[in-house]
Amino acid sequence: MDKPKSFFMFCSGDFATKLPVPAAFVEDHGLHRLRQLLLHPITQPAATSWAVKIKKINGIFYMVGGWSKFVKDNDILEMKVLSFHIVGNSTLHVAIYGHDSCLELGREQQSVEQPAVRQLRFVKRLKEYHIADQRLEIPKDFSDAMGIGSKGKIRLKDWKGRKWAINVTVRNHGVCAFSAGLKKFLTANNLEVGSILFFDFDMDSGDAIKVLLLEGRDGEEMLARAIYGGFIPS
Template sequence: MVKRGKKFFKVYLPGQSTQQLRIPPAFIKEFNGTIPSKSTIMNHGRRQWRVEMNMVGNNLYFQNGWHKFVGDNTLEYGDFLVFSYFGSSKFYVKIFGKSGCLKEVPIPTGKTTQKALTVFQENQTFKPRKSEERGKQIAIEENDGARKAATKFDSAYPFFQIVIKPSYSAEIKGCFLNIPFRFFKEYMEKGKENAVLHVSTKSWPVKVKIYQNRQARFSMGWAAFAKDNTLKAGDVCVFELIKRDDFVLKVSIVRG
């Protein structure tokens, strides 16, 4: 088997590394013909993921479970990953951003549950989920493909979901988006008026407005975000608060 502490590195490229990651061929030789089918990958925040390892032709890949690792660690173009093997199918990985510095990663405590909020309609009450499992969404009653798909979303970060209504979409140049006030109150620092919406390698600055009727919304900048991402009525946007101090939200879009 591979010697403990043996290392390899990979550069994250979204077009090639989102669904699977190829392990360097030179590293495969270290297994001496006994390649594990399952592995555990632990980041520098001590969180673990179960990821399958499969041979495709002469190449070895991290596959099932890798996509979740990518999402949970908000990997971006150019991120530098250093893997260390510690035996028993266990890998430890350090993730460095394009700045050259170690990236911040979620560190779940196991004692608290992130609150996921779902908004089906502009005037519908949104509720914290009841499940104690991190990132599980409350059930969606509507028989809608995008909404049903969104229930499978899982994250270690606080997050909420919005079903895009015509007034929010790019089709009519929607200029604002109402966001759950309870989410804003609990997770987003008062007094700040700016947020950043992040999709893949691109970012959009938006203004955050608070009204006396206990309503929060994204205003200036939302229209550009909706247009650039061609949001349409029926799409579902999942907003993860990946950097609380700077109001940075990673947005995943489930198309309707």
């Protein structure tokens, strides 16, 4: 039997402090094992998300942590209905329905407390150790925003549309790196020392990172825009 991909919750009681989540949904998708879970309202810009946590209280799973901020920032009031749909391993797309049962389109402008819309992307020039040691460090800004360290695996989607399962290891000071599976990806794409790769979070799939091979001036310009570690600020 397929795992449920969605669930609905009615906002009542102390929902603004913590929201109960169906136990079957949490356990089927391993949400209680994640360090953080990202909530993305479907009417917000693609890169906008709020980080929350799943915690078991008196035998019931609840959404806590940043949940109160998510409620406040999105004007979620009592009697509204929320629809959650899992995308990838650690992102829930959220539809918010008002008292008239219609989908709310959200504010045209958010308060200054709204998380900034960020394009999650980074660039790397391949070095010898990337290929020989089968590891490639991920900029901390990128891995923290995506919660990569809690996943253990990620998929890379190359420019030919092929997807590759890559292990993620957490190294010193919480720095994550692509590890097992990386060499296979590099070899299959005939990538060598000096190749410049552009990594971009794929919001369409929600659980993959798109990879492009940049050549010539395009690659050098992208490297020049990057900050330490290769992260490209939006």
